Amino acid sequence: MKTLKPVHSFLKAWQPRLLLADWHIRVVDSRAEASSSTIAHITFELSEKEAILYCYPMLFGENRIDRTRTLLHELVHLVVTELEVKLLADAMEERLCDRFAKILQELGG
Numbered sequence: 001m002k003t004l005k006p007v008h009s010f011l012k013a014w015q016p017r018l019l020l021a022d023w024h025i026r027v028v029d030s031r032a033e034a035s036s037s038t039i040a041h042i043t044f045e046l047s048e049k050e051a052i053l054y055c056y057p058m059l060f061g062e063n064r065i066d067r068t069r070t071l072l073h074e075l076v077h078l079v080v081t082e083l084e085v086k087l088l089a090d091a092m093e094e095r096l097c098d099r100f101a102k103i104l105q106e107l108g109g
């Protein structure tokens with residue numbers, strides 16, 4: 001991946017499927033943060049339905065990282081947020097997002 005185009009294509013395909021079509025998600029190229037061990041990260045403002053999706057160097061690399069799975073994980077964070085499942089501990093939310101990213105990918109990736 002050389003540009004953010006695949007990320008935009010991903011969002012176009014998956015936001016409606018996850019009922020997130022009304023969210024405005026800005027994609028940020030964070031390749032400059034070369035030392036980051038994070039692949040991608042999402043921040044959001046629920047009341048505005050605005051999110052920022054940061055794409056770190058590993059997401060661009062032609063390595064074994066499963067880009068679709070990673071991006072699905074980030075979108076599931078928005079799904080969880082919309083449900084306002086604040087009872088979940090952070091680690092639990094991460095596991096939930098991993099699980100649903102895997103399920104969704106197998107269903108429609």
Ligand SMILES: [Zn+2]
Nearest residue numbers: 073077094097
């Ligand atoms: Zn996560």
